[in-house]
Amino acid sequence: MNIIKVKNTEMGGKEAFKLVKEDLENGAKVLGLATGSSPITLYNEMTSSDLDFSNITSVNLDEYVGLDADNEQSYHYFMKDHLFNKKPFKNSYVPDGSNPDAEAATKEYDKIIEENPIDLQILGIGRNGHIGFNEPGSPFDGTTRKVGLTESTIEANTRFFEDEKDVPRFAYSMGIGSIMKAKKIILLAYGEAKADAIAATVDGPVTEDCPASALQNHPDVTIIVDDAAASKLK
Numbered sequence: 098m099n100i101i102k103v104k105n106t107e108m109g110g111k112e113a114f115k116l117v118k119e120d121l122e123n124g125a126k127v128l129g130l131a132t133g134s135s136p137i138t139l140y141n142e143m144t145s146s147d148l149d150f151s152n153i154t155s156v157n158l159d160e161y162v163g164l165d166a167d168n169e170q171s172y173h174y175f176m177k178d179h180l181f182n183k184k185p186f187k188n189s190y191v192p193d194g195s196n197p198d199a200e201a202a203t204k205e206y207d208k209i210i211e212e213n214p215i216d217l218q219i220l221g222i223g224r225n226g227h228i229g230f231n232e233p234g235s236p237f238d239g240t241t242r243k244v245g246l247t248e249s250t251i252e253a254n255t256r257f258f259e260d261e262k263d264v265p266r267f268a269y270s271m272g273i274g275s276i277m278k279a280k281k282i283i284l285l286a287y288g289e290a291k292a293d294a295i296a297a298t299v300d301g302p303v304t305e306d307c308p309a310s311a312l313q314n315h316p317d318v319t320i321i322v323d324d325a326a327a328s329k330l331k
């Protein structure tokens with residue numbers, strides 16, 4: 098694992114953008130994208146750049162179950178607002194959270210991932226080490242599936258909703274097995290709240306208790322962290 102320590106999220110966005118730009122120049126055609134606050138400064142760099150993404154495909158990690166694409170709290174909306182409205186892609190795939198049939202929605206997404214192998218996957222990380230919505234205990238060979246969100250994740254995501262009871266309890270998430278198939282991975286983590294998860298990911302055992310620890314077995318992972326998130330690394 099290659100670790101890049103940065104002073105703040107803006108510098109993290111610039112470092113991540115350099116890697117994204119380089120991979121696109123080397124022929125990358127499919128980007129795996131994440132939501133949440135961590136990738137926002139990267140998306141700011143992408144939208145203010147002169148890069149053209151109209152020949153690039155994106156595949157997002159996850160979407161809440163029960164939110165339509167036009168719901169302002171949906172990850173569909175988040176991605177349009179932070180990236181796609183300013184930099185359109187050839188195709189932008191996000192799990193269909195509006196489809197109550199989990200079997201159909203997850204199978205459909207697995208097919209999309211199969212047909213669009215990911216060259217470069219962007220990840221955030223949850224306080225409990227989740228990647229996408231793969232909470233602790235998620236199988237390392239998992240494909241797209243409906244996952245129940247832990248209290249920690251519901252609490253962390255309440256900040257985006259009027260009331261904690263409005264936070265969806267389920268999501269469709271790309272599995273760890275699918276994430277591990279990406280050729281390259283960039284994980285972004287900022288702030289003290291991520292320090293334990295980063296230490297467990299990098300220095301801890303490979304265990305389902307920390308989903309991100311699976312990344313220790315991936316050949317090309319770059320972790321971009323600010324000093325606070327890196328504060329518990331050995």
Ligand SMILES: O=P(O)(O)OC[C@H]1O[C@](O)(CO)[C@@H](O)[C@@H]1O
Pocket residue numbers: 131132133134135136158159220221222223224228229230250254
């Ligand atoms: O970047 P944030 O907002 O801390 O979110 C961390 C993680 O939590 C999620 O938003 C899911 O709750 C993931 O998609 C994200 O990687």
